[in-house]
Amino acid sequence: MVDSSKTAGSDSQAVIRRAEELDALDAILPFDRRDQLAALLTDDDVATLKHLAAEGMGENTLRALASDLGYLEAWCRLATGAPLPWPAPEALLLKFVAHHLWDPVKRAEDAAHGMPADVEARLRAERLLRSPGPHAPGTVQRRLTSWSILTRWRGLTGAFGAPSLKSALRLAVRASNRPRQRKSKKAVTLDILTKLLEACAGDRLVDARDRALLLAAFASGGRRRSEVAALRVEDLADEEPVRANPADEEPVRANPADENSPPLPCLSIRLGRTKTATADDDEHVLLVGRPVTALKSWLAEAQIKDGPVFRRIDQWGNVDRRALTPQSINLILKARCEQAGLDPALFSAHGLRSGYLTEAANRGIPLPEAMQQSLHKSVTQAASYYNNAERKNGRAARLIV
Secondary structure, eight states, rough: OOOOHHHHHHHHHHHHHHHOOOOOOTSSSOOOGGHHHHHHOOHHHHHHHHHHHTTTOOHHHHHHHHHHHHHHHHHHHHHHHSOOOOOOOOHHHHHHHHSOOOOHHHHHHOSSSSSSSHHHHHHTTTTTTOOSSSSOOOHHHHHHHHHHHHHHHOOOSSSSOOOOHHHHHHHHHHHHHHOOOOOSSSSOOHHHHHHHHHOOOSSHHHHHHHHEEEEEEHHTTSHHHHHHHHGGGGEEEEEEEEEEEESSSSSBBBBBTTTTOOOEEEEEEEEEBTTOOOOOOOOEEEEEHHHHHHHHHHHHTOOSSOOOOOOOOOOOOOEEEEEEHHHHHHHHHHHHHHHHHGGGGGGTTHHHHHHHHHHHTTTTTHHHHHOOOOOOOOOHHHHHHHHHHHHHHSSSSGSSO
């Protein structure tokens, strides 16, 4: 007869061991989820993540893989009573789609449609499932992609290309009828940014940090929160000042030929590996004028000479050596929105990215020029902000006013 107390003790020791091994990935995995991931993942899962980290996989990709893997392991145990099998059979992939992409109208008629209630309740209790209704199609497809990547890295072949799965996905997306949600409901355009900057106009160190963060993130092309969090002093390089034309009443534009205009400070930011580029691409963008001044003031006040640019500050005003996490940057923006009298639910850090392109479109800056700064790879995606601006500023929608 198996001693259940010994079994429980053995499981507990395994979780502690995995948590200690995950400490080696602390710079990549969200620290506040370390213990949860240690309980969800298996020894083989942790070994796979450590191997991927050693192979130089991007931090954001590895973070997403770890999060998706933890969710898949939890869902599989609850839905089937067994650990996640490798490779996953085709039937399990179809079950995953059926549990996450379902028809709300059908669910109202048939409670058995979609994810079983007990599975859903347990996932919510573990804070792994938060949004009501079916999953967003993009989330399901991303998790299936993560599942496929991890399967290949284990040297196995899955059924991810099966016609039945492709057909099920296509039909489920159509049935779920869920509109695509923007990452930020509203864009942080210049008028919104001005209100946020007024909210952090104080003399505290945290105000200096948040001013520099907001200005640099917006003016550098609407950088992703992961890119802002990863920014290091070593990535900054002073450039020759550029000149501005002070006589223009229109938004100030660089005018190097006008030697009578005052010089503006210029800084180059090396981004290295981003969501759409590898470290070998050596992507960089420029900061000019006020954002440069704010950034240098923050570094001087915080006495930061190397390492992460944007760091945690405790309640006593002490600057940590650790960088802000991407989630912290999102929370900072929401907190400043609330202080500015704006609804935080309408904004996220991605609003800085969409806001930059929207503002560029409103000011008539050519799309290729804006994309040089935002580093969008997809013309279609970047042009969508320009199309919206043109519709609002055009005459077609003003036939009857």
